[in-house]
Amino acid sequence: MKRLTLDDIFAEDDELGLLPDSASSMQHGQSTRRTGLDLLEQVSRFYEDHDRLPDAQAEDHDEMCLAAAWYRAAPAPSPAMKEADRLGLLARSTRPSSSLPDWRNDQAFMNAPQSLEDIFSDDDDLEMDTSIFSLRHSSPAAERAVPEHQANITPCANFQDYAALFEAVQQEISSGIRKAKRVRKNQILEPAEGDFFIRNGLIAYVAEKYEKTYRHGDREHRLRIVFSNGTESDPLMSSFRKSLTEDKTARFISRIGLGPLAGSETVTNATGTIYVARSLSEVPAIRNLRRRLHKIGVTSGDVRRRVADARNDPTFLMAPVEIVATHTLVNLSYRKVEDCLHRFFAPSRAILHVRDRMGKLIYPKEWFLLPVELVSQAADLIQKGTLHLYEYAPHQQTISRKNTSQ
Structure with a gap:
């Protein structure tokens, strides 16, 4: 790409009248006259549209630039401009005094401290809103996910x-x-x-x-x-x-x-406990089934400790539970007892899902739609070693002895 020379630069039209008249005339007299006439024409059209001259302090950028060029050219117009001034704008165009406020007269400057003693002795601006130190939209760390x-x-x-x-x-x-x-x-x-x-x-x-x-x-x-x-x-x-x-x-x-x-x-004499829990969840789909929906579980420890963290455990539907029945086991495998109960009542297993604390969808398999009395009956049969002789009828919600005569 060709680099511009000074002659190329001065040959361009000075639309805003930024070049000194002497320099412009010396290099391109005809161009300067043409530029002055163009400027006069633009200001004349502005005057006819707004009934005033352009304002050098206007917020509109185009008006501000037009005014800057006009008030630079108007004090020393060319003969061609005087002849073409049909509205007499050159006669009434005087450069306006600056309307910008002097920063030295600003009140803040007048009250500025004069020494370090003035700065340290002035505590009027040190007051602050103490509410910014209060946590309003987050829980304390000690309460989070504990x-x-x-x-x-x-x-x-x-x-x-x-x-x-x-x-x-x-x-x-x-x-x-x-x-x-x-x-x-x-x-x-x-x-x-x-x-x-x-x-x-x-x-x-x-x-x-x-x-x-x-x-x-x-x-x-x-x-x-x-x-x-x-x-x-x-x-x-x-x-x-x-x-x-x-x-x-x-x-x-x-x-x-x-x-x-x-x-x-x-x-x-190793012992365990069968427990039946009822969910206290406020989720409508679970709350509506509260009287019939029960979790069947087995633990070897304290049942209260087992359910203490229910609100953080998808196994308990991420909600507190109420223990409605417990049954003690003696000399039985806890894991086998739980599997046996879940298989026995499988036709009444509830199809539920819940999201854990990480947002993952979980389908707990330990919840059943049945009366708590049936779990107690099955627990007694397990302890006696006779549960295999009985069968569960989900529609009638009964446990009856199998018919072995056939």
């Missing part, structure tokens, strides 16, 4: 049932029958009922791997861990797994043969 149920370590009420197991495992480690293998960081562990671990210097026995729950949208097991010092805890399996991989002294105690040394069924 579960009501935490896997705390508590005394084991029936530790006498497990004491012999810990003694036997200790002897088998000493004799070499069992090996204590180091748990590597990031190792994938799948604790099973009857497994032994060493955590924080204590032997930890997985007494139960029972009721499933949800965490971050994924199906999760809860464990019952009994420790060799007479305490127990009920963490989620993922939490227990993490505690092992983060403990540099953690060890997995090898199994004997094809399976665990002892499952929960072999522990004398």
